[in-house]
Amino acid sequence: MTNNSLNAVKTPAQKRGIAKTVALIVALMALFVAGFFHKMLQPRVMSEMELRVNGAVVFDNPRIIKDFSLTDQKGNAFKLENITGKWTIMFFGFTHCPDICPVTMAKLAQVYEKLDSRIAEQTQVVLVSVDPARDTPEKLTPYVAHFHEDFIGVSGDFLQTMQLTQNLNVAFRKVMLDNDYTVDHTGNIVIINPKGHYHAFIKPPFELARMITVYQSIVTTF
Structure with a gap:
């Protein structure tokens, strides 16, 4: 048939x-x-050992951050409530920094642009000045915008800045030069989770692909 x-x-x-x-x-x-x-297409999830090898330390118990009062580059109050509800990548630096700060800010701009779109939507990048005497909102406005229009720059008086840095294990100190000064400071990138808790930090050196993978893994596993 x-x-x-x-x-x-x-x-x-x-x-x-x-x-x-x-x-x-x-x-x-x-x-x-x-x-x-x-x-x-999902962000890669890294083990704790892989994260450490790649310079990231994630706390088993994220640390509470006490409220603080700073001012952003638009002159608006910047407090604990401004780092809740989304992920915050925070770096401590200053506008007169000759090398480490601009290099790190440029790298963060590259990272921010290449994040998974869903993660980028829930992420903000904040520069906290450790030179509050010189870094007024007017000074911070063009500085952070140079790296990315979405970036936030904040500063405040010495005591408020010190309170935040102590909460995040960041150290800074003024170093006098001839007729001028600079500021030595911790170069880590601080990661704050949407609850406003100190969640993790990433140590330099900062390599683009590694930073993207590490950060997205941290967010994905939260």
């Missing part, structure tokens, strides 16, 4: 059953392929 003869003897109900089976198989294959690519 030929194939044409076999097709001829199939009932309409049989043909509908075959069509449904084929459609189901195609749908399952499409779901499998979609799931595979979705998983491939």
